[in-house]
Amino acid sequence: MKLFPPGAKPGQINTLVRILMENEGSISVSRLSKRVHQNIDGLLPVLEACTMLGIAAVSDATVTLTGQGRKLKQSNIDSFIAKGIARIEPFKTAISTLRKEGELSTMELSELLKEHGIKMYTDADVNATLLREELLKWMISYKLMKRNHKRDSWSVRQA
DSSP, X not given: OXXXXXXXXXXXHHHHHHHHHHTTTEXXXXXXXXHTTOOHHHHHXXXXXXXXXXXXXXXXXXXXXXXXXXXXXXXXXXXXXXXXXXXXXXXXXXXXXXXXXXXXXXXXXXXXXXXXXXXXXXXXXXXXXXXXXXXXXXIITTTSEEEETTTTEEEEOOO
């Protein structure tokens, strides 16, 4: 099971889409790396995230917008990403688990995800910490979950 790449950030995806649009939907990875002032290793999680979301494809060291990616506008990219990440692990199972179970602590959610074969790290505490970081970065940014900071617990936002 492939998990959403932990190194990717929401703003990086928006930037990548903007750059691709400015370059008629295609740019070499090396040119992109120079444009965003990031080494290629640092770009890999962003490229993988864009591939998983169906925004872009990478082939022969060139990044190209997909048909779906070409339809995106800066005004609708956030809703597209929100729908996309909700279908990718660990977010997909986290959302469905919270819908069934109600509010859960990060550790409880981490343990339930592990029962489904979804873990980011073998140590339980580190795994929970990584999960918390990813949920904060993606689920809160795109308003798919709510977090109770005092209890370190999560619930699904009602649509």
